Amino acid sequence: MDLFVELCVRYWPYLVLALALGIVAGWFAAARSRV
Amino acid sequence: MSSEPYIVETAVLLLLAFVVGGLVGFYARRWFTPREVAGSGSTIAPEPPKPVPAVERTPAATTPPQPAAAAPASKPAETSEVVEEAKPAAAEKPAEAAKPAKAAKPAKAAKPAAAAKPAKKAGPAKADKAVEAPSASGPDEAGKPALLSAARESGPDDLKKIKGIGPKIEKMLHELGVFHFDQIAAWEAAEIAWVDEKLSFRGRVEREGWVAQAKALAAAGKQGG
Numbered sequence: 001m002d003l004f005v006e007l008c009v010r011y012w013p014y015l016v017l018a019l020a021l022g023i024v025a026g027w028f029a030a031a032r033s034r035v
Numbered sequence: 036m037s038s039e040p041y042i043v044e045t046a047v048l049l050l051l052a053f054v055v056g057g058l059v060g061f062y063a064r065r066w067f068t069p070r071e072v073a074g075s076g077s078t079i080a081p082e083p084p085k086p087v088p089a090v091e092r093t094p095a096a097t098t099p100p101q102p103a104a105a106a107p108a109s110k111p112a113e114t115s116e117v118v119e120e121a122k123p124a125a126a127e128k129p130a131e132a133a134k135p136a137k138a139a140k141p142a143k144a145a146k147p148a149a150a151a152k153p154a155k156k157a158g159p160a161k162a163d164k165a166v167e168a169p170s171a172s173g174p175d176e177a178g179k180p181a182l183l184s185a186a187r188e189s190g191p192d193d194l195k196k197i198k199g200i201g202p203k204i205e206k207m208l209h210e211l212g213v214f215h216f217d218q219i220a221a222w223e224a225a226e227i228a229w230v231d232e233k234l235s236f237r238g239r240v241e242r243e244g245w246v247a248q249a250k251a252l253a254a255a256g257k258q259g260g
Contacts, residue, residue: 007041007048018049022056029057030064 178225182212192216196252199243207234216256219249 008015191214194205211233213219222230227240240246 003041003044004048007045011045011048014045014049015052018052019056019059022053022058023060023063024056025053026057026060026062027064028060030061 178229180213180222180226180229181218183214183218184212186214192252192256194219197243197245197248199239199245204234204236216249216253219245220253222246222249 186209191209194200194208194213194216195202197216197219200208208214211230213230222240222245227246230236231238231240
């Protein structure tokens with residue numbers, strides 16, 4: 001758990017970036033599945 | 036903690052963040068797109084994926100081979116199930132909902148397939164009043180469904196009641212000559228393929244079960260009036 005927190009603290013910009021990319025990907029995946 | 040890179044753990048964490056973001060984006064998109072198509076028409080219809088009832092693909096085993104457009108709906112019992120699902124108003128009287136469907140179908144099924152004009156037989160009795168475009172005859176028009184040049188006197192049906200059809204697609208269907216549920220209900224594989232190709236629907240007619248839904252809505256419409 002400590003390691004998890006440590007990594008989150010250290011790499012938070014990348015986590016945010018990954019989260020944002022995931023949101024974008026999920027958004028378009030939903031759009032594609034509904035077209 | 037030391038300054039070890041923990042590459043695998045970091046990668047897992049990033050992957051996790053990506054997956055979580057993906058889920059958030061997916062559901063956000065579905066959440067923020069209007070569920071009920073109210074006519075604002077900004078986006079395509081955002082209905083959730085729906086299991087297609089097994090009504091639509093019923094090869095007419097008992098009937099002789101005939102033009103696909105002439106084949107009527109042949110499963111009244113299952114249609115009544117769809118009526119219950121798709122039309123909450125009809126759910127109060129499911130037995131009655133089944134009746135008109137049953138009553139209507141045998142008459143059509145008994146009618147011999149007039150090979151000369153298959154398109155005209157696809158619609159119900161009301162179709163006599165309609166202004167019908169000439170039926171498909173060209174070689175490249177194989178599978179062309181019965182199309183109308185204008186809606187019948189009663190006005191066009193609200194095709195948006197079919198899950199998967201939004202204002203945009205409804206307009207496209209109108210331009211094509213599809214105004215009524217019974218027109219869609221009469222589609223078979225060839226017609227579905229034709230419409231798919233014509234409007235670049237990429238298989239969504241089948242995927243979203245338009246035919247089954249249209250059958251149910253047409254039956255409900257008959258029951259209502």
